[in-house]
Amino acid sequence: MRVTEIFESIQGEGALMGRPMLFIRLAGCNLSCKWCDTPYARDEGREMSTEDVAMRIRSSHLSWVCWTGGEPLLQRSAIEDVAASVRGYRHTVETNGTIPVPSGLFDHVTVSPKSLAGMPPLADCYKFVVGGKEDLEEVDRYVLRTGIARERVYIQPRCTTKGDAIQLLAPLWTACVARGYALSPRLHVLVFDDRRGV
Known part of the structure; x- marks a missing residue:
């Protein structure tokens, strides 16, 4: 499997924010979003055997494994092989x-829709990256059209630096309270700025 990076950190986004996890960032993506915060994951990556990835998981004392990317489900069968070999x-x-998303493989699924045209797959939470009022209005229309429960909606500032995050958080805070959405502040960016692997 093609792996961009593996590291231990605290989840800084979404419903599992604050939990320590082993992050496995897989290489490759089927989209090319201009606001992507991990563009290096589109192409970068080294080949690792599924057994080597499983060994890295077993060597961690953390109980949560976060598969991210790029788009990790491009390597679905490799994830299935690894998950089957690491119980617990x-x-x-x-x-x-x-x-x-394959049923039963993941304990938690976060979908961050990039196209708000179709219906979303089932997920535990839906994360939307927002840079301003127009983005929020688009999310509102999507939530209304699709019937996603508001308590499953997480709004995340479109930022890669601490300064950008701080600038966006106050207006997003107010907007989330008004709409009943959760705010996902990107804790890792607030603490470490734009450093990778944290």
Whole structure:
């Protein structure tokens, strides 16, 4: 499987924010979003055997494994092989929602829809990256059209630096309270700025 990076950190986004996890960032993506915060994951990556990835999971004292990317579900069969060989861990995936999520593989699914045209796949939470009022209005229309429960909607500032995050958080805070959405502040960016692997 093609892996961009593996590291231990605290989940800084979404419903599992604050939990320590082993992050496995897989290489490759089927989209090319201009606001992507991990563009290096589109192409970068080294080949690792599924057994080597499983060994890395077993060497961690953390019980949660977060599969992210790029788009991790492009390597679905490799994830399935790894997950089958490491029992007792909880797996979560962060996906753009363009590839069906296999039932029963993940304990938690976060979908961050990049196209708000279609219906979203089933997920535990839906994360929307927002840079301003127009983005919020688009999310509102999507939530209304699709019937996603508001308590499953997480609004995340479109930022890669601490300064940008701080600038966006106050207006997003107010907007989330008014709409009943959760705010996902990107804790890792607030603490470490734009550093990778944290």
